[in-house]
Amino acid sequence: MTHSRLNNKLQPSVALMLSIVLVACSETHTSEPQQSSPAALEEHYTMEDFPRVEKIDAHVHANNNDLSFLEQAKLDNFTLLSINVDYPDFPNIAEQRKIALQLKKLDEEHFKFASTFSMNNWQHEDWQQKVIEDIDLAIKQGAKAVKTWKNIGMTYKDKTGQLVMIDHPSFDSIFGHMKDKNLPLIGHQGEPQNCWLPLEEMTVNNDRQYFAAHPEFHMYLHPEFPSYEAQMEARDRMLAKNSQLAFMGAHMASLEWSIDKLAQFLVSHPNAVVDIAARSGQIQYQSKHDYQKVRDFFIKYQDRILYATDLTHGPGRDAAEFKQEVQDKWRQDWKYLSTLGVSQVPEVDGDVKGLALPKSVINKIYRLNAQRFFNIKQS
Numbered sequence: 191m192t193h194s195r196l197n198n199k200l201q202p203s204v205a206l207m208l209s210i211v212l213v214a215c216s217e218t219h220t221s222e223p224q225q226s227s228p229a230a231l232e233e234h235y236t237m238e239d240f241p242r243v244e245k246i247d248a249h250v251h252a253n254n255n256d257l258s259f260l261e262q263a264k265l266d267n268f269t270l271l272s273i274n275v276d277y278p279d280f281p282n283i284a285e286q287r288k289i290a291l292q293l294k295k296l297d298e299e300h301f302k303f304a305s306t307f308s309m310n311n312w313q314h315e316d317w318q319q320k321v322i323e324d325i326d327l328a329i330k331q332g333a334k335a336v337k338t339w340k341n342i343g344m345t346y347k348d349k350t351g352q353l354v355m356i357d358h359p360s361f362d363s364i365f366g367h368m369k370d371k372n373l374p375l376i377g378h379q380g381e382p383q384n385c386w387l388p389l390e391e392m393t394v395n396n397d398r399q400y401f402a403a404h405p406e407f408h409m410y411l412h413p414e415f416p417s418y419e420a421q422m423e424a425r426d427r428m429l430a431k432n433s434q435l436a437f438m439g440a441h442m443a444s445l446e447w448s449i450d451k452l453a454q455f456l457v458s459h460p461n462a463v464v465d466i467a468a469r470s471g472q473i474q475y476q477s478k479h480d481y482q483k484v485r486d487f488f489i490k491y492q493d494r495i496l497y498a499t500d501l502t503h504g505p506g507r508d509a510a511e512f513k514q515e516v517q518d519k520w521r522q523d524w525k526y527l528s529t530l531g532v533s534q535v536p537e538v539d540g541d542v543k544g545l546a547l548p549k550s551v552i553n554k555i556y557r558l559n560a561q562r563f564f565n566i567k568q569s
Contacts, residue, residue, distance in 0.1 A: 232548040235528040240521060241267055243552070246560040247520070249273055249376075249440060249467035249498030252301070253281050255289045258509040259501075262516045263300050271498075271564065273376060274306040275339050281505065283308055291331060302566060304335040304376055309346050312360060322367050329371060334564040335438070336368060337376040343421050344380075344407065353416060355424035357431065365432045374436035374563060377428075380421030382472070383447040385409045393447070394471040394537045418444075429459050436563065438496065439464040446472035449487045456494050463563055467498035470523055471537020478542060485545045488527075492551045496559050499523070528552050 235243065245268045252259050252272040263270050272293070274286040281289070283306060290303035305328035307321045325336060338356065346354045354360070356379050368375055384392040385401060386409045392398045401408040409415055416424075422444065429437060439445075439462055445452040446469040456462060466473065477484035488495065499519055503512055525531045530546045547555070561568060 232550060234530075234546040235524075235549055235552055237521070237525060237529060237531070239528070240524050241265070243267060243556065245269070245497065245556040246271065246566070247499055247501070248438075248496040248560045248564070249465045249500055251275065251280065251286075251500070251502040251504075252293055252303075253286055253289060254503045254505050254507060255292050256503070256507075256509060257293075257296070258507075258512050259503045259516065260293055260297055260301060262513045264297070266517065266520055268520070269300050269302065269566070271302045271304060271334065271560065271566075273304040273335075273337050275337055275378075276306050276308055276341060277339060287328070287331075294332060298332075302334050302564065303332070304337050305333040306337045306339070307364075309341060309354075312346060312354070313349070318360065318363050321364050325364070325367065325371070325373070329373060333373070334566065335374040335376050337378065337440070339378050340381060340407070342379070343416065343424060344409075355416070355421075357424045357428040361428070362431065365428070365435055369432060369435045372436070372565075374438060376438045376440055377425065378440040378444075379425040380418060380444040381407060381409065382441070382444060382469070383418055386418045393475050395539075396468070396471055396537050426455075426458070429462065433459075434461065437462045438563065440498075441465070441467055441500070442469045442472065449473075449476060449484060453487065453491065456491055463494045463496055463559065465496040465498035468500035470499075470526065471535065474526065474535060474542045475538045477545065478538065478540065481543060481545075485547070488545060488547055488555070489551055492547075492554050493559060495555050496563065497523070497527075497556045527555070 245266070247263070247268050248271045250259070250270050250272050252270060259270065272290050274283060274290060276283060280286060287303075287305065290301075293301045294303060305325065307324060311317050328336070343353060343355045348354055356377065365375060382397055384394070384397040385407065388410055389398050389402055392401070405411055409418070425443075429435070437459065439455070442452060443455055443462070443464045445455055452464065456464070473484060501516055501519060522533065522535060525533055526535070526542060526544050527547055529544045531544045532541050533544070534540070535542055560566060
């Protein structure tokens with residue numbers, strides 16, 4: 191066989207091999223752009239994953255030294271951040287801290303707490319110094335933050351009869367001290383926007399129930415009080431004065447009604463995060479109307495959102511009943527945030543489709559953001 195004939199026989203095989211290589215290279219090249227958005231391809235968690243994933247509920251109120259809350263947290267792989275608050279329906283502040291320290295001593299791995307301060311005698315000349323001294327004590331006791339409540343802006347008045355807002359100069363030295371100590375502020379300013387609407391116009395069932403039971407805080411009934419906008423403006427002025435202070439806007443920073451407004455808040459205040467405590471219904475209400483917009487918001491601001499519930503273990507609660515309430519709430523939220531499952535929830539009417547957020551986003555919202563913000567060491 192001559193050399194030329196041998197080449198002629200080999201040429202079809204060579205051509206076939208070359209075409210296979212070219213196709214393989216072409217397929218490799220075209221697949222690369224699909225991997226440029228990991229969140230879009232990443233698998234989401236399932237309900238079966240719930241007990242296996244380490245989680246933090248960054249806003250609860252453990253006001254009962256019964257161990258039911260802590261026991262359920264350990265079963266469901268949660269760490270609790272229990273927040274003391276100057277709220278008349280709760281035990282007094284000293285008792286709240288006593289309970290927190292007892293539970294913390296029993297299981298420091300799964301129980302953390304945040305302190306607060308009383309507004310009583312706030313106009314006395316030594317009030318600020320006493321608050322600062324108590325904050326220092328709380329830090330020594332392990333407090334992860336300090337909370338201010340809506341009674342600032344909605345209850346306490348100065349000598350002229352004007353309501354004391356959160357940007358009042360009396361708080362400057364306190365917040366400055368917290369900044370120096372790297373201690374975050376948890377702020378509950380104002381209320382849901384629904385608070386300024388009649389009950390029948392409110393968007394979610396839990397707001398209607400709460401304000402029907404607490405007419406003293408239903409601002410629609412109190413037009414002499416500051417408006418919703420005035421509450422938000424005072425909060426923003428306080429943050430402008432304390433731009434280096436780490437701040438968590440409790441309850442979605444009272445901007446729960448609009449993820450667009452909430453996005454503007456996060457952009458304007460880079461040291462701020464928000465929790466979703468007691469506002470999951472507001473999120474679900476919006477996702478029923480614009481599902482993709484809500485899902486995109488959670489992905490875009492995945493480093494700024496903390497999972498939280500506002501679950502409250504008050505004195506006298508039946509242990510088994512409370513454990514069931516906790517279990518139901520945690521699983522309900524997990525289904526909505528982590529899976530594609532369709533649910534019926536008490537806050538809104540009709541079916542609610544789960545957001546199925548990527549695993550990396552869920553890990554941040556449920557644990558990593560709280561660990562970073564509150565300086566909670568990984569177990």
